[in-house]
Amino acid sequence: MTDQPQIRFDDGAAYEQMMGAWSRLVGEVFIDWVGPDSQLRWIDVGCGNGAFSQLVFDRCDPAHLTGLDPSEGQLAYARSRLSGRSAKFIRGDAMDLPFENGSFDAAAMALVIFFVPTPAKAVAEMARVVRPGGVVATYGWDITGGGLPMETISSELHSLGVNPPLPPNPDAASITSLQGLWSGAGLSDIEARQIVVQRRFVDFDEFWRVNSIGPAAQTFAALTSEKTNALKSRLRERLRFDASGQVICDARANAIKGRVPV
Numbered sequence: 001m002t003d004q005p006q007i008r009f010d011d012g013a014a015y016e017q018m019m020g021a022w023s024r025l026v027g028e029v030f031i032d033w034v035g036p037d038s039q040l041r042w043i044d045v046g047c048g049n050g051a052f053s054q055l056v057f058d059r060c061d062p063a064h065l066t067g068l069d070p071s072e073g074q075l076a077y078a079r080s081r082l083s084g085r086s087a088k089f090i091r092g093d094a095m096d097l098p099f100e101n102g103s104f105d106a107a108a109m110a111l112v113i114f115f116v117p118t119p120a121k122a123v124a125e126m127a128r129v130v131r132p133g134g135v136v137a138t139y140g141w142d143i144t145g146g147g148l149p150m151e152t153i154s155s156e157l158h159s160l161g162v163n164p165p166l167p168p169n170p171d172a173a174s175i176t177s178l179q180g181l182w183s184g185a186g187l188s189d190i191e192a193r194q195i196v197v198q199r200r201f202v203d204f205d206e207f208w209r210v211n212s213i214g215p216a217a218q219t220f221a222a223l224t225s226e227k228t229n230a231l232k233s234r235l236r237e238r239l240r241f242d243a244s245g246q247v248i249c250d251a252r253a254n255a256i257k258g259r260v261p262v
Contacts, residue, residue, distance in 0.1 A: 047110030050078030140173025
């Protein structure tokens with residue numbers, strides 16, 4: 001049995017096409033649920049290409065936002081998309097945030113917690129850099145519960161004997177895991193929920209193109225023509241199409257929020 005390949009996101013533009021749209025769909029519901037005040041100092045941990053950071057500016061009127069990510073390719077895209085805003089993007093480690101205690105009013109981690117080697121360290125760091133009374137929150141795909149946007153593709157790849165890429169800690173975003181992480185970090189007023197979103201693709205060709213870039217590119221490129229054709233055939237049978245031929249896809253994320261005790 002081969003080792004499970006791991007997802008990596010280093011290309012901001014590819015991320016935007018493949019996962020950025022999904023991130024915004026979940027992020028809009030998430031931000032409304034968190035219900036933050038305006039003029040807060042935000043930190044977006046694992047900001048990637050700035051998809052969630054953009055939402056914060058669009059919906060929350062922040063005083064300032066700091067985004068942190070280990071990928072320079074992603075950070076370059078984030079800086080470009082939020083040029084002129086009160087934001088800065090730096091390279092760093094979610095488990096060792098380079099900020100003083102209480103530096104922010106709100107900390108968020110969007111679709112990242114299952115990429116962190118030791119999630120408990122990252123949550124503890126977010127709690128540390130947020131002031132007393134401030135909010136610490138995250139959302140992540142319910143991978144072990146079948147909530148990934150690419151779940152249909154992943155299951156069909158498995159049936160063809162191919163291991164699709166996954167984050168290193170797929171269970172980290174389960175509701176049970178998130179509740180344990182937030183409690184372990186000493187946060188209070190903890191609430192958790194699921195967020196279900198839907199995305200439409202113009203047709204099967206667009207669905208295939210979008211899902212063939214980013215972290216899945218190597219997996220798709222390694223398929224033989226026979227397996228590629230088999231995968232496409234299986235997907236056409238399993239996917240939902242509306243009367244106009246659009247592909248309808250659902251995804252499910254788990255979210256949690258809590259506050260730093262006063």
